[in-house]
Amino acid sequence: MASSVLEDVKEEVTCPICLELMTEPVSTDCGHTFCKLCITSSYVLTEHEQGVKKCPVCRDTYQFENLRPSRHVANIVERLRDMTLTHKADQCDLHGEKLLLFCMTDEKFICWLCEHSQQHRGHYTLLMQEAAQVYWTRLQEVLQKLLKDEKEFEKWNAHIDEERTSWKAGGHTSSGC
Incomplete structure (x- = not known):
């Protein structure tokens, strides 16, 4: 049971772009969270008008300048990385x-x-x-x-x-x- 919950938490803090545990997580205006490098790369690689971009998950628009660090997600990721899971x-x-x-x-x-x-x-x-x-x-x-x-x-x-x-x-x- 505990490992199932842990897997669910791990899934929540996995970047939807690179499919790894997030590194320097940042959140968009729509509330989705990504690795800072992943969302920046996505932003740069696709066309955008005046800083407006579409979220890779829900396709809502967000302002790149409004990306905010997600400290709670970063803390969860850090604790998951520190844990030695038996596998x-x-x-x-x-x-x-x-x-x-x-x-x-x-x-x-x-x-x-x-x-x-x-x-x-x-x-x-x-x-x-x-x-x-x-x-x-x-x-x-x-x-x-x-x-x-x-x-x-x-x-x-x-x-x-x-x-x-x-x-x-x-x-x-x-x-x-």
């Missing part, structure tokens, strides 16, 4: 959503909100199962190549042994990966 391994650290996608560009698991965020916009993403198939195919191709060239196989095998020895000597464990 499952299959949940996004940023959004708490289930990790269902794989960003091939950054080679990392992401949630659907990450896919639409600035950080991953325009990146090549796949469902996890599809990405696993792509990597499995690549692995099989590499293994086939290694098996064809015995010297190359022995070189890679020696390299792997060296890495394993180095890893163990450094006190690292495979569970930390």
Whole structure:
């Protein structure tokens, strides 16, 4: 129950433009709140007449000069960022959503909100199962190549042994990966 309420609060302080927790939240005349940088970028990128602009959420007009810092939202965001939420391994650290996608560009698991965020916009993403198939195919191709060239196989095998020895000597464990 508490985590559901926390998720609702988190959703309320998520910028509707960048889909991240707000940074320097500011409110428009219509009462919607955005990251200062996001609403400024939106304002600059779209045509406007004499400082009048339409809210990206409700399309009501607002005066850019009337943007006001939202201290209450900033305080909530700060407290949310400070909290260490317990989350499952299959949940996004940023959004708490289930990790269902794989960003091939950054080679990392992401949630659907990450896919639409600035950080991953325009990146090549796949469902996890599809990405696993792509990597499995690549692995099989590499293994086939290694098996064809015995010297190359022995070189890679020696390299792997060296890495394993180095890893163990450094006190690292495979569970930390």
